[in-house]
Amino acid sequence: MTTIAIHPEGVTMKTMTARDAKNRFGEFLDAARREPVVVTKNDRPVGIMISIEDAADTLIPEMFMEKEAGYDEWLSAKVGATMERVGSGAAALLPHADAMASLKARVEAKLARKTQ
Numbered sequence: 572m573t574t575i576a577i578h579p580e581g582v583t584m585k586t587m588t589a590r591d592a593k594n595r596f597g598e599f600l601d602a603a604r605r606e607p608v609v610v611t612k613n614d615r616p617v618g619i620m621i622s623i624e625d626a627a628d629t630l631i632p633e634m635f636m637e638k639e640a641g642y643d644e645w646l647s648a649k650v651g652a653t654m655e656r657v658g659s660g661a662a663a664l665l666p667h668a669d670a671m672a673s674l675k676a677r678v679e680a681k682l683a684r685k686t687q
Contacts, residue, residue, distance in 0.1 A: 584606070584607055584608070584609050584619075585606060585607070585609070586608065586609040586610075586611055587599055587608055587610060587611070588611050589611065589612045592608075592610055592620075599620065603620040603621060603622055604622045605622075607619055607620065607621045607625065608620045
């Protein structure tokens with residue numbers, strides 16, 4: 572297993588070839604439980620393995636959850652209303668970094684309330 576920089580900000584990740592991942596699957600799983608592992612084929616990244624714990628902190632579970640009836644319509648209405656507010660000048664869009672910081676703070680506050 573090797574470590575490569577795959578992110579423009581210099582973040583490094585463990586990598587393993589698809590062949591090595593197959594032949595050393597136990598080691599592959601152990602490594603993925605510690606940190607994400609990029610899988611390569613023909614020297615190109617083709618996938619990533621993350622632990623189930625890391626996946627829980629992403630949007631991946633939502634992709635596999637059944638949504639309540641009417642969810643898509645509700646979401647579309649919320650997004651449409653927000654875009655109308657932005658278009659009319661009643662609301663403004665934030666720069667990406669500010670929006671992510673705001674979202675992170677809201678999620679952390681929600682998680683803190685759950686643990687109390």
